[in-house]
Amino acid sequence: MATYLEFIQQNEERDGVRFSWNVWPSSRLEATRMVVPLACLLTPLKERPDLPPVQYEPVLCSRPTCKAVLNPLCQVDYRAKLWACNFCFQRNQFPPAYGGISEVNQPAELMPQFSTIEYMIQRGAQSPLIFLYVVDTCLEEDDLQALKESLQMSLSLLPPDALVGLITFGRMVQVHELSCEGISKSYVFRGTKDLTAKQIQDMLGLTKPAMPMQQARPVQPQEHPFASTRFLQPVHKIDMNLTDLLGELQRDPWPVTQGKRPLRSTGVALSIAVGLLEGTFPNTGARIMLFTGGPPTQGPGMVVGDELKIPIRSWHDIEKDNARFMKKATKHYEMLANRTAANGHCIDIYACALDQTGLLEMKCCANLTGGYMVMGDSFNTSLFKQTFQRIFTKDFNGDFRMAFGATLDIKTSRELKIAGAIGPCVSLNVKGPCVSENELGVGGTSQWKICGLDPTSTLGIYFEVVNQHNAPIPQGGRGAIQFVTHYQHSSTQRRIRVTTIARNWADVQSQLRHIEAAFDQEAAAVLMARLGVFRAESEEGPDVLRWLDRQLIRLCQKFGQYNKEDPTSFRLSDSFSLYPQFMFHLRRSPFLQVFNNSPDESSYYRHHFARQDLTQSLIMIQPILYSYSFHGPPEPVLLDSSSILADRILLMDTFFQIVIYLGETIAQWRKAGYQDMPEYENFKHLLQAPLDDAQEILQARFPMPRYINTEHGGSQARFLLSKVNPSQTHNNLYAWGQETGAPILTDDVSLQVFMDHLKKLAVSSAC
């Protein structure tokens, strides 16, 4: 097994790909019986410090419907200077530049170690990055101040030639013109009126000189026609100006009477931001960064009225169809998100407020465009400040870890078809021979647009084996998939990253063991979870759970070893052993459970779940628990109530929260101040150890997790208690008095109960 683990790991590191199955069932029928679909998690821009981009353009298959990129799997006739496409078997001439090619003089793309390769395209104008700040001014003074400082700070982090723009909103929406001297100028829009893109562009005076791309390309950014540059200016030119402007930003001056929410025109503001970029820089990398401190309360996209006595919708209201603004608002934001995606721009949402801010309605803006979604309590928290700062971190090359306007193009060999993708992408609706009719996630296309992505952005991509049972694949046959990602690098270059992978086909009948062994249960868990979450967006929660359960049972039936009707005989091989446990925690996760979560929180969690890579996703499904004690070095322990012991310090990472929990005794010791006594320095160290580790996680994580430091009996301990497997509850009192663990007051089933049922169902012949 070690070999497969290594293989998987190696593949992930090299190609950013994790397949649920690493050996593929060779017929359609068999594949469907495998329960977990053939799918992969793809991290298109996985950081590859060891992979310098090549400075030329890829060689494409000449068949118009294929256009696959030359790769190590292609057969090459060095003498005839021909290569055969491994997807469509078209024979292609090498371009003239490849004249000197030979077995010993291969271009990089033909070398096996370059199954992933990156090309740099020199053609075309390099348009600068664009950052458009959309700032809510209906904030508390402190919040606004903190936000202003963050924004001012961010100016120093932006590339100097990046274009930056500012839109502020409250009751009205103001588009600030940045080029004016001596007087600050802004265009103001009513916050209640939905405007078409055309109207917006007319009103901003962008219509006439709206630069056709042809014209703009050859021109340097600073020579852009006047109109487009008024609102978007290079940072280096106006950073002083903009700093002052931000400094002078005032809270929305319109009076808010008692019992009312401030009128906040988020919907219109976003609409204008989208329209502005649409009119000036279509198909150029751009981020719309929305900073909002509350729910939209007027105009299109309003989520809640301004009467404080009517609270914002809850899951309860939604279930009862009592959220009167939700549908309309969602529609508005979806329309915007789609337009934005079509333009290749992305929308970030930074929502900081104690109450909900309408993320549920607005989520599509970030989800469909690959933007970030950050939720915090206040702009005046390190959570927001550091998260925001982290957006502008740079990689080993000194480039921003963000890319824009990507299109992901997938090609498969004939035995496979593409069923769909789940992640921060939209379909480009490109039909082709390799597009399946069965959709999983966003399907019906072989190309997707990912308007904003970073090195960790990960898509789940689902395939369908279409090879018929009666047309067996010859032994040793391999299926291939090519991922071609066009994108705008943060250095403004256009680049193409091509990843070509191949896996062996195996006949299920004869080679089930191989297939079983090549099962990647982690990837499978995440991929199934993504499917589940994707369904949960549109289906009732219980339906999704039932579907998940059924899948799990079927999987166990398929791959478990058992005697019929004998639950005790049930065994799963190592490559499946953790899978049920993942499912158990997934069922309890906020991605599928809305109880105790607001609609906004659910949207937020789901947003991140749909874009993080495998490791992070797994943490989200099943948080990691570390235990610190005097008994030895820190060790991972079971996410179980039995791990909660008096003399331990626990560190739990749920991705969204980092919880440090002091056991009862430890807490008492600390209260007694032992850590300050020289003779108990080791205790001090013990206390410090989890803090240091937490710090390490905090440093790397995006978005910044909520950092919780609590102890036995502390109110915040609930974060821990709600996550651990309730192996001991008030229902199984036998554990009382035992030294191990702490009972959880819950009616939730524990993992043991869950497993018992699972076994029983798996072995029963009823289903």
Add this chain to the structure above:
Amino acid sequence: MNVNQSVPPVPSFGQPQPVYPGYHQSSYGGQSGSTAPTIPYGAYNGPVPGYQQTPPQGMSRAPPSSGAPPASTAQAPCGQAAYGQFGQGDVQNGPSSTVQMQRLPGSQPFGSPLAPVGNQPAVLQPYGPPLTSAQVTAQLSGMQISGAVAPAPPSSGLGYGPPTSLASASGSFPNSGLYGSYPQGQAPPLSQAQGHPGIQTSQRSAPSQASGFTPPASGGPRLPSMTGPLLPGQSFGGPSVSQPNHVSSPPPQTLPPGTQMTGPLGPLPPMHSPQQPGYQPQQNGSFGPARGPQPNYGSPYPAAPTFGSQSGPQPLPPKRLDPDAIPSPIQVIEDDRNNRGTEPFVTGVRGQVPPLVTTNFLVKDQGNASPRYIRCTSYNIPCTSDMAKQAQVPLAAVIKPLASLPPEEASPYVVDHGESGPLRCNRCKAYMCPFMQFIEGGRRFQCCFCSCINDVPPQYFQHLDHTGKRVDAYDRPELSLGSYEFLATVDYCKNNKFPSPPAFIFMIDVSYNAIRTGLVRLLCEELKSLLDFLPREGGAEESAIRVGFVTYNKVLHFYNVKSSLAQPQMMVVSDVADMFVPLLDGFLVNINESRAVITSLLDQIPEMFADTRETETVFVPVIQAGMEALKAAECAGKLFLFHTSLPIAEAPGKLKNRDDRKLINTDKEKTLFQPQTGAYQTLAKECVAQGCCVDLFLFPNQYVDVATLSVVPQLTGGSVYKYACFQVENDQERFLSDLRRDVQKVVGFDAVMRVRTSTGIRAVDFFGAFYMSNTTDVELAGLDGDKTVTVEFKHDDRLNEESGALLQCALLYTSCAGQRRLRIHNLALNCCTQLADLYRNCETDTLINYMAKFAYRGVLNSPVKAVRDTLITQCAQILACYRKNCASPSSAGQLILPECMKLLPVYLNCVLKSDVLQPGAEITTDDRAYVRQLVTSMDVAETNVFFYPRLLPLTKSPIESTTEPPAVRASEERLSNGDMYLLENGLNLFLWVGASVQQGVVQSLFSVSSFSQITSGLSVLPVLDNPLSKKVRGLIDSLRAQRSRYMKLIVVKQEDKLEMLFKHFLVEDKSLSGGASYVDFLCHMHKEIRQLLS
């Protein structure tokens, strides 16, 4: 007659006397005493009544006589005739009106002679003389005769001009002769000075007039006697001399006139027969002929059409009617000045006719509102509607509630009745005023309007004295004055909240046109200093008014000029279809707090738009924005809009060019005056509701559709200023001066005006710049000291002669400091059962004001021709009614005009000829609309000079004299080519330079060596250090100071092409656009009257 007339006044006064005796007497006494001897004229109208009552009749007599004369001079004929009879009847003199009345009957045989004017030679008949103010006729006839005899008229004209003296001499002689006789008869009591005019007027109505008119020239002879007294005499002389044309006809006549003159006198004699037998013969003679002519007239008159508007028909006919012989506005004005300009006008007595608007006088408020606030068409109202209908004299009051007063007169006292608010009648809600009758020992009061009996609140109680007056009457303005103010309580405020101080918003067009002409730069520069002079209340240190700024082309730019900002912030609103105000805080600011930011803004505005290429503008959204801003700030205020072009950008209120000259004189002509779309009215209504007044400054290069654009200013009580083809070099001064005045003038906001009347009459119609949402309340978003509301009354019941009629105008407004106040004006009028009383107490200027407004409103709905005809008909009816009921029986051929209305024809003709009612080829549609709306809110003084411009000769009077030179009549005949004249009508100012003006004069005024070197169209006189230059410039300055709008000077050279423009304002002449000359019109009017009488 005398008796009757004299009697009525007495009783009427009788009542007041008991009430007022104390103070009136004293005051009067003083005045009368002093005045009587020295200047009988001053006392004239007003005092008369008083005098009559007062014992010293001697005194009274003197004045009256004098009084009469002046009046007579103008129309003398009529009056005089009467006068003659009255001669000694002081009564006549006293109340000018009465005098006239009396005269009228006897004397004013004006009529027939006029006829001659028609072109009929036949007319020639001797008859002429008896005519109208006998003189006129006389002359006419004479003319004819002479003319007939010697076709010379024209030539004679020429000859005449120069020989004025001769002419006059001749004319004078006869006159003098006449006079001589008269004076003896009547004059004795009168001082000679006065006597003269008086004489003319009263006694020989006919003769005097004759003399007055024709002889003006002759003045010479009389002068001696006259001189002292009156300019009129001189003026007459002057004009006649100067006017070549005029002269032309007369000369030949001169001799005949004399004879005729006598003739005319004749008519009088019948009246006076006892006294003046000598005359009779003449008169008779005259009469005889008169009859003759009439028939003739009939035929010529048919010429009426001529008058209609096309002068065509009567090209050359020798004029039979000597212009000098017909009532002269100049004379009337001069007489009134001399008679009444020296004594304060004391308002204590009911129904006094105030001095003319052209007269400088002081007012002492003793219970009635000053004529500066209210003027009426008649101060004696018919008791019944039948009478009113018969007379056809419109009953109207021209009210200027916030009129500014000369520094010598105190502005209305502010009365604070505390929390309970002003004391009012429970039933009709009239406010406490001097006419309220306290009864039951002061515990109750009876409302003077509705007779309801109200309790006096305890805190207001006061004992009564033996006359029934409250002891504290003189301590309380509301019990002793005609005009005063109440502090309003919160009940009188919008939303029951005291108002915040108002705001001014400057909204500047920054489209290409505005930038190119330099307007924006000029304006911004000016605003920097101008903002320090915002109106403030009383002694306040700084103005409470906040200011805001907006610029616009096809989008709007708002500016945040909050004091805490380092630099102004501009906010662009491009959503003009759905206007809103993008900011709250920082838009309206205190000027002193935000000075730095504002200055910076005003510096930058011209720079920012220097390169603009935007030519389209919007309009409605701009006003809407201003209104919304005020709404958001919860205050009233004023928008100053500086606009250059037709708003054709896509937005509400978008307009298209619909200027179509082909529509003129068709039934569709009215559409040119109507707004294009309803959006403007709707907007105006919203503005009014918010108390948002709009002042519009237009700088058009071409058609901008003033008719539509001015709707909002018009309905919100704002003003429109128009500077066609604005160029900084030429129009800067005019614009800046208007702007300064407009910004600095005191304004009331969010006002509601209501006019209450005593039972029997009711305010039924209103004219002016305001909005009305119901039939009684005049709503004014803003009201300044120049705005006037004309109110028409109708009977709905009988009035009581004893109690008279009361008017109370209450204006609720927010002062510029944000204080809510009520300004109350009270005016008591007499009521009469005799039509003669009505005609004796009329005021022609006010009447014209009303009729002009009525007509100008009429063009919105009716064809212009119909409107003109209506005016003519009404005028004819008025005069015919007089002729029929008040004038003594005489030949139908005589034109007899009431003394008070003798200028009605000439003024009315001016109205008929005005650009709105009879456009010339060079008048644009915009100009007509502009003038139309201007006139709508003009006061009496403004309409007076607007319709009959002032023409001032510059070199006639000695250089040292500091007073304005006496005006001459607005006719080309009065221009001497060796002189220079200033002509002004309140909007325009011309300096006409005769071709043969002395070189020295040219040099000292224009700093060039000859006439030919003077730049035609020059608008500024060089500043030269010589007496003439100083004097002329000083005069120009003082003229400008009198008018609410800056008049740009235009130098016009004789025979230059600009002269056409100038001649347009010589309103006694035939106008190019077809307007009738005064003489022609008078003839036409006479014909109309005769038709009515028959």
